[in-house]
Amino acid sequence: xxxxxxxxxxxxxxxxxxxxxxxxxxxxxxxxxxxxxxxxxxxxxxxxxxxxxxxxxxxxxxxxxxxxxxxxxxxxxxxxxxxxxxxxxxxxxxxx
Numbered sequence: 001x002x003x004x005x006x007x008x009x010x011x012x013x014x015x016x017x018x019x020x021x022x023x024x025x026x027x028x029x030x031x032x033x034x035x036x037x038x039x040x041x042x043x044x045x046x047x048x049x050x051x052x053x054x055x056x057x058x059x060x061x062x063x064x065x066x067x068x069x070x071x072x073x074x075x076x077x078x079x080x081x082x083x084x085x086x087x088x089x090x091x092x093x094x095x096x
Contacts, residue, residue, distance in 0.1 A: 001052055001075050001078070001079075001089070002052065002091060002092055003051065003052055003053035004051050004052070004053065004092035005051060005052045005089050005090065005091055005092065006049055006050075006051055006089070006090040006092070007046055007049060007050055007051070007052060007055060007078060007087060007088075007089055007090075008046070008049040008087060008088045008090065009043075009046050009047070009049075009086070009087050010026065010085060010086055010087055010088060012026060012027060012028055013025070013026050013085075013086045013087070014026075014027070015043065020037075021034045021035060021036065021040070022034070022035040022039070022040045022043060023035075024043065024081075024086050026084060026085040026086050028085060029084060029085030031084045031085055031086070033080075033081065033084055033086065038059075038063065039077065041059070041062065041063075042055070042059070042074065042077065042078075045058055045059075046087065052074075052075070052078075055074065056070060056071050056074055059074060
């Protein structure tokens with residue numbers, strides 16, 4: 001995934017907090033996901049679209065860990081949410 005990949009929540013993804021988790025529902029895909037604390041933080045940061053690099057940098061400021069491991073875990077998580085129909089990943093336009 002490119003640093004400039006734009007990450008956007010799908011407008012039809014509905015989220016609510018239940019106890020210590022956030023549950024996100026996608027009616028079109030009939031799928032729901034329950035997020036832990038890190039997933040909740042990522043979802044909150046994506047209230048406005050962000051590029052991958054900005055998202056990873058914000059998470060590195062908030063959570064301890066190896067930068068490469070954080071990025072790898074974030075990419076995996078984002079791909080899962082994309083496959084569940086909860087967000088979109090838009091690759092940057094190729095340079096002319």
